Amino acid sequence: MKRVVITGQGTINSLGRSVAETLEGFREGRCGISELEFQDVDRLSIKIGGQVKNYDAEAEFNRQQIALYDRYTQFTLLAAREAVGQSGLTFNGELAQRSGVVLGTSGGGMQTLDENYRSVYEEGKNRVHPFVVPKLMNNAAASHVSMAYNLKGPSFTVATACASSNHAMGQAFQMIRTGMCDVMVTGGSESMLCFGGVKAWEGLRVMSRDACRPFSLGRSGMVQGEGAGVFVFEDYDHAKARGAEILAEVIGFAMTSDASDIVMPSKQGAARAISGALKDARLNPSDVCYINAHGTGTAANDKTECAAVADVFGAHADHLMMSSTKSMHGHLIGGTGAVELLACIMALREGVIAPTIGYEEPDPECALDVVPNVAREANVDVVLSNAFAFGGLNAVLALRKAP
Amino acid sequence: MSDTIEAKVIEIIAEQAVLEVSDVTPTSTLEDLGIDSLGLVESIFAIEEAFDIQVPFNANDPSESDFDISSVASITKAVSALVSEQK
Numbered sequence: 001m002k003r004v005v006i007t008g009q010g011t012i013n014s015l016g017r018s019v020a021e022t023l024e025g026f027r028e029g030r031c032g033i034s035e036l037e038f039q040d041v042d043r044l045s046i047k048i049g050g051q052v053k054n055y056d057a058e059a060e061f062n063r064q065q066i067a068l069y070d071r072y073t074q075f076t077l078l079a080a081r082e083a084v085g086q087s088g089l090t091f092n093g094e095l096a097q098r099s100g101v102v103l104g105t106s107g108g109g110m111q112t113l114d115e116n117y118r119s120v121y122e123e124g125k126n127r128v129h130p131f132v133v134p135k136l137m138n139n140a141a142a143s144h145v146s147m148a149y150n151l152k153g154p155s156f157t158v159a160t161a162c163a164s165s166n167h168a169m170g171q172a173f174q175m176i177r178t179g180m181c182d183v184m185v186t187g188g189s190e191s192m193l194c195f196g197g198v199k200a201w202e203g204l205r206v207m208s209r210d211a212c213r214p215f216s217l218g219r220s221g222m223v224q225g226e227g228a229g230v231f232v233f234e235d236y237d238h239a240k241a242r243g244a245e246i247l248a249e250v251i252g253f254a255m256t257s258d259a260s261d262i263v264m265p266s267k268q269g270a271a272r273a274i275s276g277a278l279k280d281a282r283l284n285p286s287d288v289c290y291i292n293a294h295g296t297g298t299a300a301n302d303k304t305e306c307a308a309v310a311d312v313f314g315a316h317a318d319h320l321m322m323s324s325t326k327s328m329h330g331h332l333i334g335g336t337g338a339v340e341l342l343a344c345i346m347a348l349r350e351g352v353i354a355p356t357i358g359y360e361e362p363d364p365e366c367a368l369d370v371v372p373n374v375a376r377e378a379n380v381d382v383v384l385s386n387a388f389a390f391g392g393l394n395a396v397l398a399l400r401k402a403p
Numbered sequence: 404m405s406d407t408i409e410a411k412v413i414e415i416i417a418e419q420a421v422l423e424v425s426d427v428t429p430t431s432t433l434e435d436l437g438i439d440s441l442g443l444v445e446s447i448f449a450i451e452e453a454f455d456i457q458v459p460f461n462a463n464d465p466s467e468s469d470f471d472i473s474s475v476a477s478i479t480k481a482v483s484a485l486v487s488e489q490k
Contacts, residue, residue: 045457203444203448204444204462205444205447205460205461205462206461206462206463208461208463218464219463220461220463220464221461221462221463262441263440263441264440298462298463299462299463299464300463
């Protein structure tokens with residue numbers, strides 16, 4: 001089996017337009033959640049989100065590109081540019097054919113859907129722009145990344161709601177590990193912060209009106225975010241041979257299904273995914289120093305996730321740190337695992353653990369060290385990243401310091 | 404008016420529980436009737452649509468909400484209050 005390393009990372013989200021800005025936000029415990037700004041927001045009862053503010057698409061892309069790129073695709077391409085740029089790779093010949101792109105998204109081109117439904121239903125127009133379908137489709141972002149970088153190997157999109165990015169990165173990892181590919185561009189993107197997107201979520205009554213406070217007593221639910229995280233996963237031998245800077249090593253992955261309920265999470269399903277990732281990475285529970293939690297800030301997720309971690313780690317659960325950066329950037333749904341992987345890599349490379357901000361008081365049902373409010377220095381060798389989706393689909397990644 | 408509110412609330416809850424209207428009484432609790440968290444959210448949606456009101460309810464902590472869901476009678480009372488408040 002091949003070893004798999006990360007040689008590039010990129011992002012745009014409500015904390016920043018780059019990895020550097022985002023990590024600065026993590027270190028400072030900054031909150032990227034603010035008042036939402038878009039058409040008809042006054043008709044929503046939930047008016048906050050981790051929105052990318054002052055974003056000017058025309059400063060990044062030309063008119064022909066904007067006609068084809070939904071906001072979620074634009075975010076993906078910006079994150080991919082940073083990640084591929086950092087990796088220093090160019091894809092030609094044999095390498096192009098042995099490289100692909102697997103991305104996660106849940107809603108795909110939701111902004112395009114929203115705008116065009118408004119146009120035909122509300123404004124009564126009978127004609128839509130000819131590129132509505134190629135703009136809104138869930139694989140648009142992956143396809144545009146493949147075209148931008150000449151990636152001619154396996155390329156597709158994974159849609160498993162809130163676990164999409166982790167499932168996507170798990171696929172990329174396995175493809176390199178088994179020798180199918182040398183390089184995979186992977187991660188995920190989401191942009192559902194539009195009237196229809198937030199209105200749909202309001203219906204479930206799990207959204208907070210004030211803040212995302214994972215694991216804190218009195219938490220009032222989740223807050224949506226938007227953005228993208230993209231990484232370059234590479235065969236270790238390939239990266240070493242070309243002298244690339246290695247950010248971290250991906251050492252394990254597991255996915256499970258609860259097979260129980262469409263919205264309520266299961267402790268057993270989550271625990272099997274966590275212990276599966278440990279086994280896949282040949283780790284003992286005591287090797288794990290930090291977990292980037294799914295930590296949505298809902299009553300149901302947070303207590304189930306803590307119970308699953310307590311089950312898997314036993315006494316060691318009291319010695320590890322687990323934080324939720326959703327408190328800062330919100331829940332990016334299909335892109336969330338990708339942005340959260342940045343916090344995992346920061347922990348491994350810089351020895352800084354991103355905090356869970358907005359934390360008020362301990363919840364006895366979430367009695368773990370959730371790194372409340374302030375980032376912490378710690379020497380960390382092994383980390384996990386959890387993602388547990390609606391529909392009971394779970395995906396956990398394990399990473400280690402660069403070899 | 405309050406009798407008709409109770410009748411409508413019972414009708415909504417009975418439909419959600421897949422029961423006859425006669426099986427639902429003011430003292431019934433949602434748990435008795437087999438309504439789970441998703442069924443509760445659907446019931447509240449149906450109540451909002453039927454009475455054209457906004458119900459303050461957060462599924463993360465139902466007990467924190469002003470809307471008392473402990474029984475059919477308490478729901479009816481809360482709906483009546485919201486109807487007179489919001490009309």
